[in-house]
Amino acid sequence: MNPALQAWSLYARATKRWPALAALVPFIPVVALWWIVAAAGVFPRAFFPSPPDVVRSFADLVYKGILPEYLEDSVARLAVGAAAGMAIGIPLGLLVGLSRKAHAALWPPLLFFQAIGDIAWLPILLIWFGFGLATMTFVIVYTVLFPVVLNTVLGVRSVPVELHRAALSLGASKPRILWEVVLPGALPNIITGLRNGLGYGWRALIAAEMIVGTSGVGFLMFDARRAGSVVEIVLGMIVLGLLWYIVDAWVLAPIERATGQRWGLVTR
Amino acid sequence: MGWTGRILAGAKFLAPLAVLLVLWPILIRAFNVNPQIFPDITAVARAGLESIRDGSLFAHMGASLARVAVGTVLAILVAVPLGVLMGVSPGVSAFLTPLLRFFSVLAGIAWIPIATLWFGYGFGAITFVIFNAVFFIVAYNTLLGVSTIPMQVRNAAASLGAGRWTMLAEVLLPGALPNIVTGVRTGLGFAWRGLIAAEIIATNIGLGYMIFVARDFYRTEVIVFGMIVIGALWLLIDRLLLAPVERATIERWGMVRSA
Amino acid sequence: MKSLAIRNLSKTYFDAYAGAHVDAVRDVSLEVPEGEFVSIVGPSGCGKTTILNMVAGFIAPSSGEILVGDHAVAGPGPDRGVVFQSFALFPWKTVLENVAFGPKMRGVGKPERERIAREFLSLAGLSHAAERYPNELSGGMQQRVGVARALANEPDVLLMDEPFASVDAQTRMTLQEELTRIWQERRSTVLFITHDVPEAVFLANRVVVLSKGRVLEEVDIPLPRPRRWDALVESDDFKALANQVLQLVRSA
Numbered sequence: 205m206n207p208a209l210q211a212w213s214l215y216a217r218a219t220k221r222w223p224a225l226a227a228l229v230p231f232i233p234v235v236a237l238w239w240i241v242a243a244a245g246v247f248p249r250a251f252f253p254s255p256p257d258v259v260r261s262f263a264d265l266v267y268k269g270i271l272p273e274y275l276e277d278s279v280a281r282l283a284v285g286a287a288a289g290m291a292i293g294i295p296l297g298l299l300v301g302l303s304r305k306a307h308a309a310l311w312p313p314l315l316f317f318q319a320i321g322d323i324a325w326l327p328i329l330l331i332w333f334g335f336g337l338a339t340m341t342f343v344i345v346y347t348v349l350f351p352v353v354l355n356t357v358l359g360v361r362s363v364p365v366e367l368h369r370a371a372l373s374l375g376a377s378k379p380r381i382l383w384e385v386v387l388p389g390a391l392p393n394i395i396t397g398l399r400n401g402l403g404y405g406w407r408a409l410i411a412a413e414m415i416v417g418t419s420g421v422g423f424l425m426f427d428a429r430r431a432g433s434v435v436e437i438v439l440g441m442i443v444l445g446l447l448w449y450i451v452d453a454w455v456l457a458p459i460e461r462a463t464g465q466r467w468g469l470v471t472r
Numbered sequence: 473m474g475w476t477g478r479i480l481a482g483a484k485f486l487a488p489l490a491v492l493l494v495l496w497p498i499l500i501r502a503f504n505v506n507p508q509i510f511p512d513i514t515a516v517a518r519a520g521l522e523s524i525r526d527g528s529l530f531a532h533m534g535a536s537l538a539r540v541a542v543g544t545v546l547a548i549l550v551a552v553p554l555g556v557l558m559g560v561s562p563g564v565s566a567f568l569t570p571l572l573r574f575f576s577v578l579a580g581i582a583w584i585p586i587a588t589l590w591f592g593y594g595f596g597a598i599t600f601v602i603f604n605a606v607f608f609i610v611a612y613n614t615l616l617g618v619s620t621i622p623m624q625v626r627n628a629a630a631s632l633g634a635g636r637w638t639m640l641a642e643v644l645l646p647g648a649l650p651n652i653v654t655g656v657r658t659g660l661g662f663a664w665r666g667l668i669a670a671e672i673i674a675t676n677i678g679l680g681y682m683i684f685v686a687r688d689f690y691r692t693e694v695i696v697f698g699m700i701v702i703g704a705l706w707l708l709i710d711r712l713l714l715a716p717v718e719r720a721t722i723e724r725w726g727m728v729r730s731a
Numbered sequence: 732m733k734s735l736a737i738r739n740l741s742k743t744y745f746d747a748y749a750g751a752h753v754d755a756v757r758d759v760s761l762e763v764p765e766g767e768f769v770s771i772v773g774p775s776g777c778g779k780t781t782i783l784n785m786v787a788g789f790i791a792p793s794s795g796e797i798l799v800g801d802h803a804v805a806g807p808g809p810d811r812g813v814v815f816q817s818f819a820l821f822p823w824k825t826v827l828e829n830v831a832f833g834p835k836m837r838g839v840g841k842p843e844r845e846r847i848a849r850e851f852l853s854l855a856g857l858s859h860a861a862e863r864y865p866n867e868l869s870g871g872m873q874q875r876v877g878v879a880r881a882l883a884n885e886p887d888v889l890l891m892d893e894p895f896a897s898v899d900a901q902t903r904m905t906l907q908e909e910l911t912r913i914w915q916e917r918r919s920t921v922l923f924i925t926h927d928v929p930e931a932v933f934l935a936n937r938v939v940v941l942s943k944g945r946v947l948e949e950v951d952i953p954l955p956r957p958r959r960w961d962a963l964v965e966s967d968d969f970k971a972l973a974n975q976v977l978q979l980v981r982s983a
C-alpha cells in the first residue's frame with residue numbers, strides 16, 4: 205500500500221476510536237496555511253496577524269481578565285434570553301398549536317413580527333430603553349422566541365391524532381394529555397426551534413453588543429476594530445466559533461440523542 | 473381549493489393584522505402616547521408617502537436589495553460547485569464537514585468588524601458579510617446533500633452508463649437540491665439580519681441606515697415605517713421566492729421540514 | 732365486563748372537497764352480549780372504522796345511540812379499550828410505561844401499576860422487552876404491546892380496528908392465536924374489525940357482514956375452542972363458514 209493511503213487508513217481508524225479527533229484534525233492544515241501566508245508577508249501584518257499573534261493576544265486578554273469577563277457577560281445574556289424565550293415561546297406555541305381560535309388570531313401576527321428581524325428593532329429599542337442591558341435582552345428574547353413558537357406549533361400539530369385518541373380511551377384528562385402526549389410529541393421540534401433560535405439569538409447578541417454594547421465578545425471585536433487591532437477581532441471570531449461548538453456538542457446534541465433520536469421520531 | 477377558497481383563506485389570514493391596524497391609533501389616543509416613544513399610524517403613513525415622493529425609500533431599498541442580490545448570487549455560484557466537489561468522496565466530505573460547520577456558525581454578523589477593516593465602510597464590506605452568511609451554509613448543505621445520496625443510487629446511475637458529467641447533472645445536483653435550497657433559505661435568513669446590522673454600522677445608505685439615522689432625531693415614525701418595510705420585504709422574499717421553491721423540492725422528495 | 736348495544740346508529744359526513752354528503756353508516760343495530768367476541772367484516776369503505784370510532788367516542792353519531800352496560804356513550808373513556816391499526820404506542824415511553832399508562836391515569840401508584848403492567852406483558856409474552864422503546868420492537872411486538880396496554884386498563888369492552896393488518900402473514904397468525912387464548916382466559920367483550928374473512932371467522936363467536944353502511948347479515952360461528960390454525964385449516968366446518976361469509980362479503 206502506498207504511504208498516503210496508509211496514513212489515511214490510520215486516520216480513519218483513529219477518528220473511529222476518538223471522534224473528537226475528527227473535529228479537530230481538519231483545522232490543522234487551515235491553521236498551517238494561515239501561518240504560512242502570514243509569515244510570507246503577503247498581506248501587511250496589521251491586516252493579517254499570524255496564529256502566534258492571536259495566541260499571544262489571547263493570553264494577554266485572559267491575563268488582564270477582560271476576555272473571561274466579556275465572555276461571561278455574553279454567555280449570561282444568551283442564557284437569560286434563551287430561558288425567557290423558551291418560557292414564553294413553549295406555552296404560546298402549545299396554545300397556538302392546540303387551539304383553533306388562538307391559531308386564527310395569533311398565527312398571522314406571529315409570522316409578521318418574525319419577519320421584522322430582531323436587529324431592525326434596535327433603533328426604536330434604543331429610544332425606549334437607551335444603551336444597555338434592557339435593549340440587548342429584548343433583542344435576544346425576541347430572536348429566540350419566534351423559532352421556538354413556530355416550531356412548537358409545528359410539533360404540536362405533528363402529533364398523530366391516534367395518540368390523542370389512545371390517551372383519551374385510556375382515561376387521560378386534557379391536562380394529562382398535554383403533559384404526557386403533546387409536550388413529548390412536540391419535543392423534537394421544540395429542540396429544533398431552540399437550536400434555530402439560539403443560532404439567530406447568538407448573532408443578534410453579537411450585533412447588539414457591537415452597536416450598543418459596553419461589554420461582551422461582540423463589543424470586544426468592535427472595540428478592536430475601532431482601535432484597528434485585527435488580532436483581537438480574529439480572536440473574538442475564534443472564541444465565538446468555539447463557544448457555539450461547545451453549546452452544540454455539550455448541550456443541544458445530548459438532548460437530541462436522549463429524546464427524539466432515542467424514540468425514533470428523528471432519524472439521523 | 474378554488475379561488476373563492478383561496479380568497480377566503482387570504483382574508484382570514486389578514487383579518488388579525490387588520491385588527492392590529494385598527495387598534496393601533498385607538499391605543500395611541502387612549503393612552504396619549506408621546507410620538508417620540510411610538511408614532512401614530514397616520515404619522516407613519518405620512519413618513520412613508522414622503523419617502524416615496526422624495527425617492528429616498530427606493531434609494532435605500534435599492535441599495536439593500538442590490539447588496540443582498542449580489543452577495544447571494546456570488547455565494548451560490550461558488551458554494552454549490554465547491555460543495556458538490558467536496559461531497560463526491562466520503563472521506564473528503566467527512567474531513568471537511570467540521571471546518572464548514574465552524575465557519576457557518578460564524579456566518580454573517582461576526583464578520584462585520586473584519587470586513588469593514590478589509591474593505592472599508594460601504595458596498596464591499598456589506599456584500600462580503602452577506603456572501604459569507606450564504607456561502608458557508610450553502611456549501612455545507614450541498615456537501616451534506618451530495619454525501620447523503622445513497623451509494624446504490626450512484627452505482628445504479630453508473631451501471632446505466634452515466635459518465636462524469638451526466639452523473640453530476642442527473643444524480644448529484646438534483647439529489648442535493650433539497651439541501652441546497654434549505655441552505656439558501658437559512659443562509660439568506662442570516663444574511664438579511666446581517667445586512668441590517670451591517671447597514672446600521674457601516675454605511676450611509678440602505679434600510680438599516682435609514683432607521684438608525686432616524687433614531688438620532690427621535691423620528692419614530694420613520695423607524696416604524698422602515699421596520700414594516702424590512703418585515704414586508706423579508707416576507708415577500710421568504711414566502712414568495714424561497715418557501716415555494718423549498719416546498720417544491722422537499723415535498724416532492726418526501727423529506728421532513730421545520731418552520 | 733359489560734355488554735355493548737348499538738341502536739339505529741347513523742353517520743353522515745360532509746365531504747368538503749366534493750361538496751356532498753356521504754352516508755357512511757346507515758341505521759346499524761348490533762348487540763354484543765357480555766363476554767362475546769364479535770367481528771365486523773366488509774369491503775373497504777363500508778363504514779367499519781366509522782362505527783368503531785363512534786363506539787370509542789372519537790366521533791359523534793349523526794343519530795342513534797350506543798350503550799356500554801346501561802351507560803350511553805358520550806365520548807372516549809377508559810371503559811372502552813381501543814387497539815389501533817397503527818399501534819399508536821407512545822414513542823417516548825418504554826413498553827412498560829406504555830402498558831402502565833391506563834392505571835397511571837387512574838391514579839394507581841407506581842409499584843402497583845408496574846406490577847399490573849408486568850402481568851399483562853407476560854400475558855402478551857413480552858416480559859423481556861419491558862424496558863425497550865417502541866421503535867426498537869418489530870411490528871408484531873408493537874401490536875402485542877398495544878393489546879396489553881388496552882387490556883391492562885381492564886376495559887368493559889375491547890375495540891380493535893384491523894389491529895393485525897400491518898404485520899406479516901406469519902406473525903398475524905400467531906397474534907390471532909394469542910388473542911383467542913387471551914380472550915378465553917379473560918372473557919372480554921370484544922368488537923373486532925377486519926376485512927380479512929378467515930381472520931373474522933377464526934376469532935369470533937359471531938361475524939357481522941357490513942355492506943354500504945348497513946348490516947347485511949350476521950353469521951354465528953359455533954367452532955370449538957381453543958382454536959388453532961393448524962387444526963382449523965383442515966376443518967370442513969371452518970371452511971364452510973369462511974366460504975359462507977366470503978360469499979356474503981363478495982355480494983356486498
Ligand SMILES: Nc1ncnc2c1ncn2[C@@H]1O[C@H](COP(=O)(O)OP(=O)(O)OP(=O)(O)O)[C@@H](O)[C@H]1O
Nearest residue numbers: 744745746753755774775776777778779780781926
Ligand atoms: N372524515 C371523513 N369525511 C368524509 N368522508 C369520510 C370521512 N371518513 C370516512 N369517510 C367516508 O365514509 C365511508 C366509510 O369510511 P370508513 O373509514 O368507515 O370505511 P372502512 O370500512 O373502515 O374502510 P377500510 O376497510 O378501507 O378501512 C367512506 O366512503 C369514506 O370515504
Ligand SMILES: [Mg+2]
Nearest residue numbers: 779780781892
Ligand atoms: Mg377502516
